Amino acid sequence: MSLPVESSLYEVLGVSREASKQEIKKAYRGKALQFHPDKNGHSEEAKISFQRVSEAYSVLQDDHKRAMYDRFGTADESQWSAMKSDGYSRSSPGMSAGDLFAQFFGGGTTTAGGSSGGFFGGNMDFFGFGSSRHKPRPKTPACGPDIKHVLKCTLEDLYNGKTAKLALKRTRLCRDCNGEGATKMTPCTMCNGRGMHTQTRQQGPVTQSWSSTCHRCNGQGTFCRQDDRCKTCQGKGYVGERKIFDVQIERGMENGQELILPGEADEVIDLGNENVKVVPGDVIITVEQISDSKFKRDRDASLVFEKCPVGLKTSLCGGPVWISSHPSGKTVKVDVLPGEILKPGVFKCVENLGMPDGKGGFGNLYIEFDVVYPTTMKTETIGKLAQLLDQDEQIQEIERQLQMPAPNAETIVEEHSLSDCVPRFEKRQNAGQGGESRKRHRRK
Numbered sequence: 141m142s143l144p145v146e147s148s149l150y151e152v153l154g155v156s157r158e159a160s161k162q163e164i165k166k167a168y169r170g171k172a173l174q175f176h177p178d179k180n181g182h183s184e185e186a187k188i189s190f191q192r193v194s195e196a197y198s199v200l201q202d203d204h205k206r207a208m209y210d211r212f213g214t215a216d217e218s219q220w221s222a223m224k225s226d227g228y229s230r231s232s233p234g235m236s237a238g239d240l241f242a243q244f245f246g247g248g249t250t251t252a253g254g255s256s257g258g259f260f261g262g263n264m265d266f267f268g269f270g271s272s273r274h275k276p277r278p279k280t281p282a283c284g285p286d287i288k289h290v291l292k293c294t295l296e297d298l299y300n301g302k303t304a305k306l307a308l309k310r311t312r313l314c315r316d317c318n319g320e321g322a323t324k325m326t327p328c329t330m331c332n333g334r335g336m337h338t339q340t341r342q343q344g345p346v347t348q349s350w351s352s353t354c355h356r357c358n359g360q361g362t363f364c365r366q367d368d369r370c371k372t373c374q375g376k377g378y379v380g381e382r383k384i385f386d387v388q389i390e391r392g393m394e395n396g397q398e399l400i401l402p403g404e405a406d407e408v409i410d411l412g413n414e415n416v417k418v419v420p421g422d423v424i425i426t427v428e429q430i431s432d433s434k435f436k437r438d439r440d441a442s443l444v445f446e447k448c449p450v451g452l453k454t455s456l457c458g459g460p461v462w463i464s465s466h467p468s469g470k471t472v473k474v475d476v477l478p479g480e481i482l483k484p485g486v487f488k489c490v491e492n493l494g495m496p497d498g499k500g501g502f503g504n505l506y507i508e509f510d511v512v513y514p515t516t517m518k519t520e521t522i523g524k525l526a527q528l529l530d531q532d533e534q535i536q537e538i539e540r541q542l543q544m545p546a547p548n549a550e551t552i553v554e555e556h557s558l559s560d561c562v563p564r565f566e567k568r569q570n571a572g573q574g575g576e577s578r579k580r581h582r583r584k
Contacts, residue, residue, distance in 0.1 A: 149196040149209060157210070161201060168197040284418030287405045291425050293389060295432045299467035299495060301391040307384045308423065311406045314373035319407075319417065321377035322364035328357035335361040378408040378415070387425055392441060392496030395429035434465055441503025443467070443494035447510040455482040455511045463507075467495070474507065484511045 150157050153167040171193040173179070180186030199205045291304060313319035327333040331354035340349045353359040369375035387399060405421035429437065436444045450461055458478035464471045474490060476482060487508050494503030517525075529535045547553055 149200055152192050152196040153200065155200075159200075164197065164200050168193065168201070172197075282416070282418050284406050284409050284421045286421040287423045289423065289425050290428050291387060291389075291399075292428050292430050293393075294430050295435055295437065295467045296469065297389055298393050298395075298427075298429060298437075299391065300469070301393075302389050304387045304389060305384055306387050306425065307382060309380060309382050310404070311378055311380050311408045311410075312420075313407045313417070314370055314377055314379050316372040317370035317377065319377045320364075321370055321373060321375045322368045323370060324365075324368045325362035326365050326368070328354060328361055328363055330354055330356045331361065333361040335359040376415075377417075385423070389427070390498070392498045393427055395427060395437065397427045399425040399427070401425070432467075435467060437495065438503075438506070441495040441497035441501075443503060443505045445505060445507045448507045449512050450476070450482055450509050452511060452513055455509070461507075461509075466493075482509045482511060484509070 150159070153159075153164060153171060155163055155167045159167070172190065175186050175189040175193055177183070177186050177190060199209050287308060287310065289306065289308065291306065293302075293304075314321070317323060328335070331337055335354055335357060336351045336359065337354050338349060338351050340347055342348075354361075357363045364375060370377075373379050383404070385401060385404070401423040403420045404423040406418070407420045408415050408417055434445060434447075436446060438444050445463065448461065448463065453459070454461065454476055458476045458480060461474045461476060462471065463474065466472045472490075472493065474488075482488075485508065487506050490505040490507065492502045493505035497503055
């Protein structure tokens with residue numbers, strides 16, 4: 141019987157993520173006895189399962205390690221190792237599965253000439269992971285978070301392209317000391333450079349020994365003397381810097397499009413009470429288009445010019461329409477052909493006058509025409525215009541279709557004139573509702 145290969149630490153112990161420390165301890169006791177190699181014929185399967193159970197318990201029984209595991213989703217301590225107050229250190233060596241079991245059940249490893257006082261009466265180094273006398277192998281740091289930034293661009297920037305300057309603050313390893321915090325590291329004399337203390341205890345004929353992390357060098361085997369501290373980073377191993385990037389905005393880029401600068405984020409992150417060395421994440425720049433008063437970016441590379449003003453004469457008789465605010469920076473002339481009547485709100489298309497499509501071509505420009513009518517006209521102009529319009533057959537046909545039949549003598553006709561006064565129905569309605577509310581209030 142073995143544990144699934146891909147399981148979370150909670151699944152390994154068979155507890156929920158909300159389990160208390162007492163529940164975790166109880167679950168570990170049961171699993172450790174279940175998968176102990178001495179009870180399973182020292183099979184490789186049992187050894188692997190027992191090791192995973194021990195690793196899960198070593199993380200979840202420690203409040204700090206458990207919080208870091210819940211946050212980062214990994215039990216690799218090098219990815220969230222605590223740092224010294226004047227810098228950071230690498231992960232402290234942890235207990236082996238045998239040491240953890242021996243400590244939990246009251247046993248220990250033995251020296252020559254004595255027998256173990258452990259739970260199963262044998263040396264706890266039953267599958268080669270005995271006492272933690274050696275330094276751990278280097279582990280790969282966790283990947284740090286990305287730095288995200290919004291870069292605002294005008295429609296003209298996205299049409300023509302540009303190079304923008306982007307200044308960001310980030311934390312990087314000190315280059316003068318290669319992130320060590322010191323120009324020279326001194327071997328620790330307390331642990332003789334091993335990073336571990338080995339202690340022994342004699343109980344009658346039994347000699348027990350166990351190892352613990354050297355508190356002087358924090359398990360590193362070396363430490364930094366005050367005189368050897370790096371002057372650039374003051375012994376911290378990292379520095380804050382302000383980096384200016386040249387960000388290339390390509391022609392035709394769209395709103396929301398991302399630019400990625402790989403590996404340019406922080407190399408050291410602050411977790412509140414500790415600093416952790418990480419593999420730097422990326423700088424992700426999101427393009428945000430500033431709203432334009434006239435042009436709107438449509439799907440793909442299409443461009444829409446909303447409410448392009450055109451005079452009454454041009455809308456009826458044709459003529460040039462000038463667009464002086466095109467994103468290209470050029471003045472565009474569009475000709476309305478004679479006989480092509482522009483109705484208010486009508487859309488017309490100009491091919492290849494939209495945004496760059498990123499493939500060497502351009503999208504289309506769609507123009508919404510807004511006919512500008514005069515507020516008044518001279519009586520003489522009205523008469524001449526009416527005579528000219530009456531001579532056009534299509535206009536005569538439209539007038540005949542819209543004209544009402546002549547009323548007979550018995551028909552009562554009321555004549556009225558239009559005025560410029562427009563009632564504010566919404567305001568009246570609100571006032572009426574307010575009055576109704578006051579009436580109801582008085583009735584109460």
